[in-house]
Amino acid sequence: MKIAAIQMRSGLDPEENLAQLEPMLIEAAQSGAEYVLTPEVSLIFPENREQLRSVAAPFEGHPQLARISSLAREHGIFVHVGSLPIPLEDGRFANRSVLFSKDGAQLALYDKIHLFDADISGLNAYRESATYRAGEQAVVAPLGRFTLGLSICYDMRFPRLYNSLANSGATLMAVPAAFTVPTGEAHWHVLLRARAIETGSYVIAAAQGGAHPNGRSTYGHSLAVDPWGRVVAELAHDRPGVLLAEIDPAAVAEARARIPALVNARDFAPADLQG
Incomplete structure (x- = not known):
């Protein structure tokens, strides 16, 4: 099975992001990919909570998702x-993955479980939970001869999730x-190599990359x-592009x-402290 990861440099305008994404989706399909993954915050990479509230669309009838379904x-x-x-409804947001099947139907939804809340020396406290509400359900979905396990970004630091998947x-x-x-x-x-090794699974990681309009810079790659932990394909840069890889259930x-x-x-x- 051929799969693809799309690397993006998403900005603040959902329609501009969709215009960046669409030709890369078509390129992946024309290259033979049966499954295509886009990065976190593909359709809007907000500058702040207020900007997010002004642009984020409701899930039902979401215009960019409707186009991607098509x-x-x-x-x-x-x-x-x-x-x-x-x-x-509580004023926060779900950080949500959406998987579409080959006929354009919604096959699976996943809301990011692990949110980054941290006090970092020399920096302001970061509270992702102030903007987002954590998901509570791990999700797997059929994908041809494979079964897909869904996760998002910070989730990768929590091996128990991947073991469960x-x-x-x-x-x-x-x-x-x-x-x-x-x-x-x-x-x-x-x-990413550790998550593959400990579960004996393939891992496909689609990244944001480069300097974004919101002032953030992301790593790409x-x-x-x-399943043996070998990197079999990589975009070794932070520019937009399409990564292709062949995967085999026998591996x-x-x-x-x-x-x-x-x-x-x-x-x-x-463990219980002894002595």
Whole structure:
């Protein structure tokens, strides 16, 4: 199966972002990809909460999602919108992935579970939970001969999620992201390779890259990792582009047979300080 990750440099205008995305979706389809993943915040990368509130559209009848659904149907491909902000009734937003099937129907939805709330020395406190509401449900979806496990960006730091996805049948993990440059240089490759190795799964990661209109800079380097932890394809830069990779379910079966970590895992009691 051929899959694709689209690397973007999304801005503040959803229609401009869609105009950037559409030709790359078509390029991926014409190159033979059956499944295409876009990055986190593909359709709007907000400058601040107020700008997000002024632009984010309701989920029902969402105009850009409607166009992407049409593209999935027109080209007969799975299209996975890595994420977009969806207004909720409590004034916050869901950071939501949307997977479209080859006929353009919504096949799966996933709201990002892990939100980045941190106090960083020398910087202001970052509270993603002030803007977004965390999801509560892990999600897997059928994808031809594969089963897709859904996640978003910061989720990749929590191996228990991927273990749960693998034990629910996932053989391909999707990681749309908007990683900062310093954390990308330090952690991007090693975290994605670790998630592949420990679950014996393929990982496809679609990234934002470059300097964005909102003032953020993101790392890029969209990549695909095989179940043995090898990077099999990478856009080794931060420019927009299309990454293609071939994946084979036999490689998942082989990796899990060689290192049966999913089968060997056991529950255990937490550590208790002795003495």
